[in-house]
Amino acid sequence: MENDMKIAFIGLGNMGGGMAANLAKAGHEVRAFDLSEEALARAVEAGCARAASAAEAVSGAEAVVTMLPAGRHVAGVYEADVFPNAAPGTLLLDCSTIDVATARANIEASTAKGLVAVDAPVSGGIAAANAGTLTFMVGGTDEGFARAQPILAKMGKAVIHAGDAGAGQAAKICNNMLLGASMIATCESLALAQKLGLDPQKFFDIASVSSGQCWSLTSYAPLPGVGPTTPADNGYKGGFAAALMLKDLRLAMEAAQSVDADVPMGSRARELYEAFVAADKDGHDFSAIIQTLQGSRCPL
Numbered sequence: 001m002e003n004d005m006k007i008a009f010i011g012l013g014n015m016g017g018g019m020a021a022n023l024a025k026a027g028h029e030v031r032a033f034d035l036s037e038e039a040l041a042r043a044v045e046a047g048c049a050r051a052a053s054a055a056e057a058v059s060g061a062e063a064v065v066t067m068l069p070a071g072r073h074v075a076g077v078y079e080a081d082v083f084p085n086a087a088p089g090t091l092l093l094d095c096s097t098i099d100v101a102t103a104r105a106n107i108e109a110s111t112a113k114g115l116v117a118v119d120a121p122v123s124g125g126i127a128a129a130n131a132g133t134l135t136f137m138v139g140g141t142d143e144g145f146a147r148a149q150p151i152l153a154k155m156g157k158a159v160i161h162a163g164d165a166g167a168g169q170a171a172k173i174c175n176n177m178l179l180g181a182s183m184i185a186t187c188e189s190l191a192l193a194q195k196l197g198l199d200p201q202k203f204f205d206i207a208s209v210s211s212g213q214c215w216s217l218t219s220y221a222p223l224p225g226v227g228p229t230t231p232a233d234n235g236y237k238g239g240f241a242a243a244l245m246l247k248d249l250r251l252a253m254e255a256a257q258s259v260d261a262d263v264p265m266g267s268r269a270r271e272l273y274e275a276f277v278a279a280d281k282d283g284h285d286f287s288a289i290i291q292t293l294q295g296s297r298c299p300l
Helices: 016-025 037-045 054-058 071-082 100-112 125-131 142-153 167-195 200-207 242-258 264-279 286-294
Strands: 006-010 029-033 063-066 091-094 116-119 134-139 156-163
Touching (some): 006 016, 016 029, 016 037, 016 063, 016 125, 029 037, 054 071, 071 091, 071 100, 091 100, 091 142, 100 167, 100 242, 116 167, 125 134, 134 167, 167 264, 242 264, 242 286, 264 286
Parallel strands (some): 006 063, 063 091, 091 116, 134 156
Antiparallel strands (some): 116 134
16 A cells, blocks of 8 residues: 555544554655644644645545544544545545444445445554554454555554454453453552552562453553553553543443343443542543542542
8 A cells, every 4th residue: 555645534632643643654645634723733743734624634535534532423524524525435444432333334334335444443542642553453344454454554553353344343342341340450459459568569569470460450550650650650641531441331331231241340340430530520541540449539
């Protein structure tokens, strides 16, 4: 795939801004649009071309990347801006995290319009978006994945074909349900270790090489000064906001209900993050929920 292909990028928030910048850095002509003038200005500084509207960005583009807050936003942009302006055969890559049903409906509608669409949500957070080290979970046809992979590889370290339409979203919400529940268990264990008189670093040294080892502990330890540098060392800023974790847990519960799946740990994680986010007015990282379990923030 040519590095100079024209790509429309719609949605330049905390994740999308870094992703668009990496595509421009790779040599693509990226026509960017966002409702936020500040976000759009940052994208232009990073090498993207300014589009006056989503429709203008899409017109003449060979691929369209969307990174938007929810399914209704993606469906709305597709209907109002993408479908009327995209040439037949244009590749659509939705990297938003949305519900599985809407992802499948969007791909079905795109196919009916003669377009090739994939759902390609990401894992990795803001730092990975800026560094180009995201993981992409892709749902769609073999053709769609083959066309999408070279583009996504410019923004990530791993691009995995999860299955048919909607499979990317299914993989994302299942992964993040596991992450949310494991982070709470990690926080519980660290808080208990402290109250039992254990030094947190000593507990980390033991658990990180024992059967309790997990990513939430070894790569994202929720206590400052313990393990590698994480948002906990920056006042729980940056990383993956608790509100976004709650969004993904809600999507997981919606998906579980649709297929009658029993998810008691995921359900409890959703309840705990509901309470934490309601009390947290400063947009802290999802690992800050340890402060609840320590009794220092919004006790449950």
